[in-house]
Amino acid sequence: MTETSQVVLDIADLHAWYGESKALHGMNFDIREGELVTLLGRNGAGKTTALRCIMGLVRKKTGVITYRGENVAKRAPEIIARRGIAYCPEERGIFSSLSVAENLELPPVIAKGGMTVDEILELFPNLKARWQSPGTKLSGGEQQMLAIGRILRTGAKLLIFDEPTEGLAPVIVKQIAVVLEKLKARGFTILLVEQNFRFASKLADRHFVVDHGKVVERFSRDELAGNEAKIQAYLGV
C-alpha cells in the first residue's frame, strides 16, 4: 500500500545549526501518504532538530523540505502549520495558564476533517474528568494524552510526535500505541520520533535510523522481522 502512495513530506540534504554548533549534517528521508514512519536514534542524534526544522522553528538551516510539492523550508512556523502539519513537541508543551479545555481547543482548525472534541474524549476518557483543571495539574500520562488529543482537532493530515512515550508508565505506553494505530487507521500520516524501539517497531511502516545528524539506515517493517526484507526494500524504491 505505502509504496504506491504519494510522498507527503520529503526531506533532502537538510543541514541545521544551533549558533556555532552544527546539529544536522545532510539529512534525507521521506514519508508517504498514510504511513507511520519513525526516526530512531540516540539522544542528541538530531531527531528533534529535524522535527523543529520541519516546523520552521530552527532558523539557521539549509536544504529542501517538500510538503505536498511545496518547499516549506523558508516558511514561518504558522504558515507551515496551516499547510496541514500538526506538531506534538517533546516535553508535551502543555500550557499551565490554560485549562485542559483551553489547551485542547487552542490549535486553530485549519482544514475540514479534524476530529471532534467528543471523538477525542472518547479516545482519551481520562481528560473528561479533568476538563476544567489547569493543564499542568494533570499527570504525565494525562498531559501526553492532552498533547496528542490537542492536534487531532485541527484537520491537519500529517501528525508529528516527538517521543510521546518518554517517561511514561508501560500501561500508558500501551494505550498510546493503541491510539496511534487508531489514528493511522483513520488515514493520518504520522511521523514519530522515538527512542523506545520496542514501542516503535510494532507500529511503524518504515524506520529511519538517525545518527550524527543524518539518516544512516533505513528499514521497512518487514525487514525488521527479517522476512522478505530485501524485496520489500527494492519495491519501496
Added chain:
Amino acid sequence: MAMMDLIGVPPTLLFGQLLVGLINGSFYAMMSLGVAIIFGMLRIGNFVHGAQYMLGAFGAWYLMRLPELFPGLGLPSIGYWWALVIVPLVVAVIGALMERIFIRRVYDLDHAYGLLLTVGLAMAIEGAFNVYYGAAGQMYGVPESLKGGINLGFMFLPIYRAWVIAAAIVVCFGTWYMVERTKLGSYLRAATENPDLVRAFGINVPRLLMLTYAFGVGLAGFAGVMAAPIYQVSPQMGQGMIITIFAVVVIGGMGSIFGAIVSGLMLGVIEGLTKVFYPQASATVIFIIMALVLIFRPAGLFGKETTSHSVADVSSGRSGSFLENGRLWLAIFTVGGVALPFLVYPVMGMKILVLALFALAYNLIFGCVGLLAFGHAAFYGASAYVTAHAAAAWGLPTELCILLGVMVATAIGALFGWLAIRRQGLYFAMITLALAQIIYFYGVQAPWTHGEDGIQSVPRGMLFGVIDLSNTLNMYYVTLAVFLAGFAFIYRIIHSPFGQTLKSIRENEPRAISLGYSTDRFKLIAFTLSAMLSGVAGGLKAIIFQLASLADVFFMTSADVLLMTLIGGVGTLLGPVVGAAVLVTLQRELATLGAWVVVVQGIIFVLCVLFLRKGIIGTLEEFLANRAERKAKQTADHTEATTKITAAP
C-alpha cells in the same frame, strides 16, 4: 457626622480626597493594565507608555482645535465622544508602527534593551512635545453632556468624574475578561508561555504580539483622552506617571492583569487618603508601599512566584585585551588628565571626569554584575545635596562634606539594594527606578533642599585646609586625583576574587549558587559599592559646580548615566569614561539646540540599542579581536606552508 469629627477630619475633605483618589486610581488601573499586558506578553517594560498616554490627551485636544490648526481647510471641531473613539485607535496604530519598526528588534535580546529602547522613545516623543508646547498645560473642557454634578448630601459629585470611574472599571474588567476568558485570550496566554509552539499550531504570533502592543498602547491613548478634561494637557503629564505605574505593576505582581487593576484602584485611594491624613507623604506613599510589598511578598500582591531568571550578561569587554589593561590606562589617564586643562576648559574637563566616575560606578553594577539599575540618580543626587548642605549651611570642611555625602549615598544604596536584589531583570530596573523616586520627592518637599532652586552658591572651601579649591585649576587637579583613585579602585575590585565572583554571577547565576556563593550577598555588596562611588561623584559635583539641585536626583540623571555606559560599552573598563566624554561633548555641542537636546538624546538612546549595543569600546574590541584572529590564522597557514616546504626532500 460625629464619627468623622472623631478622626478630626472634615467629611467634605475626606470624601473629596477619596474621590480624587478613585479618579487617580482609575487612571493607574487603566495604565498599569496596559503595562502589565505588554510586559506579560512581550516581556517589554514599556517605559514609553506615559508618552503614549500624553499622545492620547493631545490627540483629543488636536481634534477639538482642528479649525484653528488648519484654518484653510474648513475642518469641523471634533468633540470628546468622537475623540474617545478615534484617538485610542490612532494611538494604537502609532503603537503598532513602533512595535514594527523598533520594539520587534529587541525581543530576542535581554530585557534591559527593551527598557532602554522605550526610554529612548519616550525621551524623543516627550522632548519633541516639550519643544512645541513647553511646560504649560493646555485646557480641554468637560464635554457638555457630562457637565454638572450631583449633590450626594455629604459631598458634591461631578458627573464627569463619576463617568471616568465607571468607564475605567468597565474597560479594565472587560480587558480582564478578554484575556482570561476568551479564545483570543487563550492564544495570548499560551504565546506568553511558549511562543514557538503556538506558532507551530498555526497562529501568527508576531502579529499577535503587535496587536497586543497596539492594544496596550491604545488603552494608554484612551486613558489620555479621559484625562484631558481633568488634568492639564501637557508634555510632562505622562512622564512622572509612568514611574508610579511601574511601582503599581510591581505591587500588583508582574504579569497579573487582575493585580494591576486592583492595585491601581487601591493605590489611588490610598494616595488620596494619605493626602488627608499625612499630606507630606502623599507623593511617595505608593513607592513606600512598593518597598513594603517587596519585603513581605516579593512576587507582588497577586503575582505568582516565578523561577528567577538570571541577570543580564550584556558585557562586551574581553579580558586580556590592551583595552582592559588598567595599569596602562591609569598611566595614560594620568598624563592625559594633567594635560587636559590646556586643551579644553577646566570646567568641561571636570564635568567629564565627574560623570566618568559616576558611569564607572554604574558600570560596576550593570556591566560587572548584569543588574540593570535605573535609580542611580538617588545616590548621586543625595550625596550632592548632603555635601552642598554641609558646606553651605554648616560650613564644614570640604573633605568632611563629601565624606558625609558619600556616607548617606552608601546607606541609601545598602537599603535600596537590600530591597531590590529580591527581584531580577526588568523588575530590578523598575524597583530601583521607583525607589529613587522617593529620594526625588523628598528633594522636592524637604525645606533644606530648597525645592526648585536647589542649594546654590556652595562654597568650595579649602581642601585639608591647604588647597584653595576656589582656584579652578586646583579644583581640576583634585577632581582628577579623585577620578584616578576611583578608576584604580574599581579596576582593583573587578580583578579581585570578589570581582571574579561577580563575573561568574553575571555569566551564570545558578551555577555560582551551586558552587556555594551567596550571590545575593555579592550583589548587595556590589550595589552598595556602586552607590558609594556614585556618591563620591555626586559630592564632588556639588563642590565643583557649587550647586545641588533637583536635576541631580531626577530620573533623567539615571538615564544619562545609563546612556553614557551604553555608548561607551557596557562591562568594559574604558567604556564609561569614553561614554562620559562623548555625552558631555555632545551636550555642549547641542547646547544651542535648546530643548531639542532631550529629543536628540532619546534618538541616540534608540540608535545605540538598535545598532551599537556593544558601545564604542565594545565594537572596537570586537574589531581588534577579529583582526587578531585573522592574523593568527594567516600566521598558522604560513607556518604550515613553510613546514611543508622544509619537509619536502
